[in-house]
Amino acid sequence: MTEFLLELRCEEIPARMQAGARASLEKLFRDHLAAAGLSVGDLTIWTTPRRLALIARGLPAATEAVSEEVKGPRTSAPEQALEGFLRKTGLTKDQLTERDGVWFAVSEKPGRATADVLAEAIPAIVRAFPWPKSQRWGAASLSTESLRWVRPLSAIVALLDGEVVDCEVGGIRAGRITRGHRFHAPGEIAIDGVDDYAAKLREAHVLVDHAEREAIVREQARAVANAAGLTLVEDEGLVVENAGLTEWPVPLLGRFDAEYLEVPPEVIQLTARTNQKYFICRDADGQLANAFVCTANIVPSDGGAEIVAGNRKVLAARLSDARFFWQQDRKVPLAEQAKKLARITFHEKLGTVVDKAERVATLARLLVEEGLVKESPLPHAGGAGGGPDEAPTQARPTPNPSREREGSLADQAELAARLCKADLVTEMVGEFPELQGLMGGYYARAEGLPDAVADAIRDHYKPVGQSDDVPTAPVTVAVALADKLDTLASFFVIDEKPTGSKDPFALRRAALAVIRIIQANGLRLHLFLEFGTASVSVGEQMCERAGDRPEGLMDALGRAPRDLLDFFADRLKVQQREAGVRHDLIDAVFALGKEDDLVRLLARVHALQAFIGTEDGANLLAGYKRAANILKKEGFSAADIIPPDGEEDPLVMVDDPAFEGIADQMAHSPTVLAYTPEPAEQALIEALAVASPRAEAAVGAEDFTGAMAALATLRAPIDSFFEAVTVNDADANKRANRLGLLDRFRAAVHKVADFGRIEG
Structure with a gap:
């Protein structure tokens, strides 16, 4: 070797x-x-x-010597075919190998060094x-x-x-x-x-193993910070980048002027990280320190003093620019900044960013006024929680009770929505687009707007990714949700939906964000209605800008909510797959229609998954599929039931004590009994008469575990029915009524979910 x-x-x-x-x-x-x-x-x-x-x-x-063979024509093929094969391989007929009536060209390829x-x-x-x-x-x-x-x-x-x-x-x-x-x-x-x-x-001072260099950057950067009584802000991306910039990494600690700490800490971190590849540090109180760690590519003879001085000078120039932007932007109120958004086109068919802000403001107010987003019973300090790896920030201003009471929750939501995009035209966000929203929150707080409004402006883009915090403060929830619902409705109305792997407007991400906000806050929204409201708002603006109703707009407005609901079903399956929820069970609940309350839907899905995992659930599913297959094969509908001659009442039973007390419960059943049922048939009738209303009542009360328990009582009767009863009886009346009984069984199961969509 x-x-x-x-x-x-x-x-x-x-x-x-x-x-x-x-x-x-x-x-x-x-x-x-x-x-x-x-x-x-x-x-x-x-x-x-x-x-x-x-x-x-x-x-x-x-390499090993190998034998290669090329299949040729059959030995019985015309001479012309053989001649063509010989020309192709460069062989003569006597060099071919015949096997099972077929010519093969076999060649040996020697091994190579x-x-x-x-x-x-x-x-x-x-x-x-x-x-x-x-x-x-x-x-x-x-x-x-x-x-x-x-x-x-x-x-x-x-x-x-x-x-x-x-x-x-x-x-x-x-x-x-x-x-x-x-x-x-x-x-x-x-x-x-x-x-x-x-x-x-x-x-020769070259560490060729990149992993070794990364470990040196990671450990020594932490060490030089600790030696100065500071804590390094961990940043694995910077570790990899600094290791990729050096062959002999030497982390060094430097300081910048403390006066720059007046700039928001996120700005300082982004300036140091993006422009200079520096780490930043916290002090003993957890606040941003006026210190940075840079990584040299040499062993300095002076301990790094000259290198640090040069890096400090470069960083100071960057921080000076950031401080200038911070000071200049605060001279213009957000309301004035927001007016400049009229010069920015959101989309050629959807108007400007001002138009979007107007739609979001209207929808945010509606969400609050309709009681869909309510005041939290617990005090909150911000729009979204911070994670353990959050960048160091200056102490958040203590919420001002007097400012929190300024205006109703709906007023605050509308104000935050109108101003939430205003920082897009500020100098700071122009320099650092990553800070959009965050800087708006800082500017809102600096000009004295209510804390809830500032928090909503800051966090209205959240959650951006799977690991991002989900807003929980009421005003923030209203604005964040309205912003994403408007984006989804807008692009679906103009038929700019995601296709394949293409999603230029990040609509899949917006849908997942809506799902997470609803789940985290337990919001009881009817998505279809909210999609409709958002779509109508888009349509009204389109008509206003055009001075007329654009062609095809009404069809688009009618189609968008339905398409969005299907889109959300797909996104929900993707999201819930990671939580271990089966996609077919989500389909089974969505297939019932009119189930667009995600909190309720997921509760039903979780109860269904738990039930299907039991023996009763698995056997009931098998019984359902057998019943559904029989009904499909027979092309059965309730109209096929043959009523007895002379009877107008669609529910006629034989004079049998066993049926006393059941008639009222079966009043809406299409089943007609003009004969004495067999015991297993009668048992299923009685079980359905009890289980069906119980399941329906449990679903209405959102007791989905109870609904599953009601269905579980049908498992034994349906098993016995198939064992003892001949469905396709020679008697047409019996056959029709037994098919009707199976149809009632199917309908009872459908009160909980469409079991036909469940795999297995």
Whole structure:
């Protein structure tokens, strides 16, 4: 078995591309060697800013000889077919093999040395490498056929058991020479093989293992912060990025002027992280400290003082800009900023952002006035809870009771909705779009708006992702929900729905956010009605802007709520799958129609899943499917029941004491009995007469466990019915009434869910 080392050295590879480069190198290497008949075991792949390295151990010394055969025509085929096959294979007739009346061309391919395979594979891998962005360089770049790489490729090390693999790519011939750290060890280093590669580069101040560099950044950044009595704000993304920017990482602590702490802490963190790749720190009280941790790529002779001073100067310039934006934006009230939204088009068919804010304000007020969003019985400090990894923030202002009482809940919801997009035109959000909403909350609080309004503006985009906090404060819930319902209704009205993997307006994410808000707050919304209300609001604005009713608008308004409900059913299945809920059970409840209260629907689904998991549930499902199959096969409907001659009452029973007291309960049944039922038939009739109204009453009371318990009483009677009763009796009246009885059984089950949609 052999060992192989490949190093592709170039100018600095962007940190964001390094993880993808490792994955691409592994795939290309495995694919090319597999195509040549070489099996590849475990691979070690490393990246630094200046090199991409691969180590393969346990490669076979050569490929195995293989026998290939090509199937030809039958021996009885016309001579012309055989001649064509011979031309194709380059063989003569006596070189063919005949088997089962068919000609085969069999050829033996000898094994190849692994070194030869690698000599072909390396250039192919380099030329096929899928960098997100690449470039050509030098005189050769005049030709579009010249080599492309992420940055100019400098050298290739290719060693198989210590011997150079003879190959060349774009004028660069493979060898054993590499270079160490650009400043600490810029000279040439001769690599003997796999075993000394990492060690020799370590001596030259290059840590080739990216995971080792990440660990150093993570641990030493934490250590330098702790040494100063501070706590590092953990940021794994920054750890990876700093490791990708350095070959010999050295974290250093620096300070910036405390006067910049007047700027919101999220702005400082984003400035330090995005522009400078710095970590930030908390002080002993958990507040943002005027400290940062940068990562040098050298071992400084002065302990890092000069490096820190330079980084501090650059950060100060960034923070100065941020403070200027913060001060300037606060000079203009949000209400004035909001007027500028009239210059921003939300969508060419949906008007401006002001139009959207108007729709959201109307819908938010309605949600409160209709009692769908109510004042929380518990005090709350904000719109959404903070997670354990939340960025350090300055102490939140204590809610001002007098400001909280300013205006009703509906007034506050409407005000927050009208202002929630105003920060989009501020200088700060123009510089840092990631801060939209957050800065609006800061500006609202700074100008003295009620705390509930400021919180709603801050958090109305939430939840953005699966791990994001869900709003719970009433005003925030009303605005966040109204904003997302409006977005969904708007784009469905203009028929801009998600298709396949395309979702340019993030409607799937908006739907999941609505579902999470409803679940977290237990909101009893009828989604169909809310979709209709939101759609009508969109339609009214479209008519107002056009001065007339746009063609096809009424059809779109009628179609949008139904399409949205189907869309939500799909999103709910996706969301609940992660919670272990079966998608077919959601279908079974949705199929009943008129079930668009998600709280109620999910309660029913959970009860149904628990019931189906029991023996009674499984057997009842089997009985239901058997009944449904019989009814389908017979094409049965209630109108098929044959009433006895001379009777006008659709419910006629034989004079049998067993039926006394049941007639009233069966008054709406299509079943007609003009004969004495068999015991099993009678038992099912009696069971249905009791279970059906019990299940219906339990569903009405939202006691879905009770509804399942009522259905469970039908399990034994339906089993006995199928064992003892002949449904397709020769007597047409008996057959029709027994089919009707099965139809009643099916209808009773449908009071809870459409069992026909349940798998299994």
